[in-house]
Amino acid sequence: MNGSTARRATIRDVAEQAKVSISTVSHAFSGSRPISQATKDRVFRAAAELGYDANPSARSLRTGRSGIVGLVLRPRFALSGTPDRAETFNRLVGSVATEMLRRKVGLIHVPDLHDPSVSSVPMDGCIVAHPYGADEALAELRHRGLPVVTIEEDPDQPEFTWAVRLDYTTVVTALLDHLRDQGASSTALLTGTEGNAWNRRSQQTYLAWCERHGHAARTELLSEGLGIDDAAAVIRPLLASSERPDAVVVATSDFAALTAEIAADQGLRVPGDLMIAALTDTEHSRSAIPPITAMDLNHELLAEEAVELMLARLAGAQTPAEPVVIAPTLRVRASTQRSGEAG
Template sequence: MPATMRDVAELAGVSVKTVSNVINGYPYIKGATRERVETAIAQLSYEVNVTARNLRRGSTGVIGLALPELSLPYFAELADSVMDAGHRAGLTVVIERTRGDRDEELAVLTSTWRSSTDGLLFSPLGMTPDDEPLIPDGAPIVLLGERVFSPRFDHVTMDNIEGARAATARLIALGRRRIAAIGVHPGEAMGSAALRFAGYRAALAEAGIPDDPRLHGATQLWHRPSGAAAMASVLDRGVAPDAVVAFNDALGLGAMHELQLRGYEIPRDVLLIGFDDIEETRYARPTMSSVDPGREFIADTAVRLLRERIAGGTARTPRLVTAPHRVVDRASTTLG
């Protein structure tokens, strides 16, 4: 027989009402209690009766997820994680691709999603802080990413600076001094590239290593071909890097390809570390070290905060939540 809400309550040691509150995203539930209920739901494979719940609440049971693109593995895997988190909460997730275009991002904020969904997880890339007033008041929205921060909305982001600093520091600890940075956006003052570049430079400064512009591999796009081209531009300057920090894993895979084409052996000649810890890093040759930015944490937290807003948690002060990160060592940084 399928598990019931009462079964979940008994396993978690709480009341049926508490289980209902967790499922419906009500705020002010203790973290430990919420965790017990969610664990019990997973263990029992409890399925929320979405149709009945939505009829009672007058909601759609659908949330939107607006992302710049899905061709980048990080965004594709984030979308997958958000859909899993939504499924566990009995929600359907619809995905809107904005191409990182400001006009398309603004269109998402004023389109039919407001009537056909209960809320939106929004990751802008083309918009800037000057566009923040254009985000409508009163709508259940949780912001993702680094382009637009707002005191009016919950925001879940990753620790770009500290993640890149940790990656660079790991290479320095392994004795490397000529560390290339692949994915630099010259002149950018905001966004992932600027933040990760700041972390890279901070680690060099802390180690007393001069920041050599010849080791900066600039590129606007963060795809594999861009990483290969940026790596080639560094090598063509006549400087021989002994390590590489790539600002995302796609860039890292492209840089690895270019290095190998030119006869460099990884990790003997050049150590390499990426950022995002996408699945493909585990199957690269050699396997590629990376910074895990807490993708599952971001997805779970964003869905939870959005559920709380949908459930009526408008009085709560908006939260800025930064996901924990960790450096994942694989063969591309393993010596000996």
């Protein structure tokens, strides 16, 4: 490593010499996770031998890197309405920020890639959260040659493996099985309209489940951008119909809570007459009467894995063979418990 033209040591070089993973080297220097003293000593010894400098400011001066990672939150309605309605994405953004702070890396929120004030801010890489199918922002970042990691997959580009995605199929299937086991014979899906993996994979799983079990599929579009009155105009006639389903799975938790309110107004007992579940879990589902069964998207773990993947990519890690896959958590509550205890 001597000489003015020698290549500077990277975190990957340190990992190889110390015979540990890149993430272990990162944790050894940041202190973000407990590591044995023997492993730390091995990492620090390898870094000293290679002349590796873990100081972010020093690295920025010699490599031209800024020490800043961007975050693009793609769902159009993620932050619309009141703060409590945005709880799902508040959890995600806060978790990404916390993970970056733990690793001593800067974070910038990017509302519009084409905003001149944003384009002048240097980013070493960018995390794109919940992209749409054939996502334009993701395509633009990749066109610029910027290292990108996605939280959730672009559903039209499953081959892009710098991604942390959610296993919707397993959890949505478990939810539908649970509703069937509790006596549901007709389950309707009130799906969102955003063209992301959350909506697409959940709907695909629902349709496949109905076909597999010989159930008639029944879907209604319930846009995430609707106000309460417009959403109620979709839900109310569904529950008043002579062919009313005996279970409904609602995309967003606020509209699931609204469904419970409308059911009560119409004299329907939840869960006796109607079981209700949501594909997100927020205070709306937790505090509804009765509390609503919901799919927790596990945003804290999503954020942790995405930051880890981004730092590995910036450190020169090889393209992963597969994306990181995380399971959402099914929170079974009273709204779907016709027998037994909620879990």
